[in-house]
Amino acid sequence: MKVVSVLNRKGGVGKSTIACQIARGMQLREKEVLIVDTDAQGTASDWAESGGEDTPLVVKIDRATLEDDIPKAGKQYDVVIIDGAAKAERMNVSAVKASDLVLIPLQPSAVDIWPVKETVELIKTRQEVAGRPQGAFVVSRAVTGTNLASSIEDVLSxxxxxxxxxxxxxxVAYPEAMGRGVGVMDLNGREKAAREVESMTSEVLELLNQQRPVVT
Ligand SMILES: Nc1ncnc2c1ncn2[C@@H]1O[C@H](COP(=O)(O)OP(=O)(O)OP(=O)(O)O)[C@@H](O)[C@H]1O
Ligand SMILES: [Mg+2]
Known part of the structure; x- marks a missing residue:
């Protein structure tokens, strides 16, 4: 079982969308996937409720003890994906402890360095103790035709x-798929979004496969 968290203290950057969409992407590749919804807003839970049998299972966990709860709740799954909440520091500390990989979505038009730094610090602190998780930034909601390089790379350097x-x-494929409880791959005529989610799913699985066992 591998655990992936999608975290950013800032709200509305696309955490739930990425968590649910890559979960569906993994499921389409025959992975057993569980989503853990840590957000009282319940975006991932609402998504699953709108969906059918083919939508990954979502469980809500509202205690900041994910490092203890997920090994039990996620035992029979290949991948557990944690949908993080905005402004939830204790929950995010716990998500980092539970994770093999932490994705930090960033909206290029509104990169806000402070919440990103906070998540990076949590990852680094945990890496020193436990040798994991890996962390990676992921651009979310980029506007086609705009140049990311200057805005993002300055911030991330x-x-x-x-x-x-x-x-x-x-x-529009993303809110549409989220409203219907499906993946963008399940919609007709949404190939561009489908390809994005497929690429992201592949890259996340590659990152997980590259991991070496932690020596304790
Ligand atoms: N790639 C995208 N294209 C268009 N709309 C998007 C995209 N990604 C997310 N959205 C929309 O942006 C809004 C915020 O996205 P989402 O709920 O995934 O963010 P979040 O980081 O989980 O927010 P919160 O911090 O409130 O949990 C939603 O209305 C969602 O449908
Ligand atoms: Mg959310």
């Missing part, structure tokens, strides 16, 4: 975590 190649762009 010095934070020492990689930026994933896969990203999402601002597309």
């Amino acid at each position: 010095g934070l020492e975590l990689p930026l994933m190649t896969a990203r999402t762009h601002q597309r």
Whole structure:
């Protein structure tokens, strides 16, 4: 079982969208996937409720003890994906402890360095103790045709975590899929979004496969 968290203290950056969409992407590749919804807003839970049998299972956990709860709740799954909440420091500390990989979504138009730094610090502190999790930035809701380089790379330089190649762009397919409880891959005529989620799913699985066992 591998655990992936999607965390950013800032609200509305695309955490739930990425968590649910890559969960569906993994499920389409025959992985057993569980989503853990740590957000009282319940975006991931609402998504699953709108969906059908093919939507990954979502469980809510509202205690900041994910490092104890997930090994039990997620035992029979290949991948557990934690949908983080905004402004939830204790929960995020616990998510980092429970994780093999932490994705930090960033909206390029509104990169807010402080919440990102906070998540990076949590990852680094945990790495010193436990040798994991890995962390990676992922661009979310990029606007087609705009140049990311200047805005994003300035902000991220010095934070020492990689930026994933896969990203999402601002597309109506995402809210549409979230409202229907499905993946963008399940919609007709949404190939661009589908390809983005497929690339992101592949990259996340590669990152998880590259991990060496932690020596304790
Ligand atoms: N790639 C995208 N294209 C278009 N809209 C998007 C995209 N990603 C997310 N959104 C929309 O942006 C809003 C915020 O996204 P989402 O709920 O995934 O963010 P979040 O980080 O989980 O927010 P919160 O901090 O409130 O939990 C939602 O209305 C969602 O449908
Ligand atoms: Mg959310």
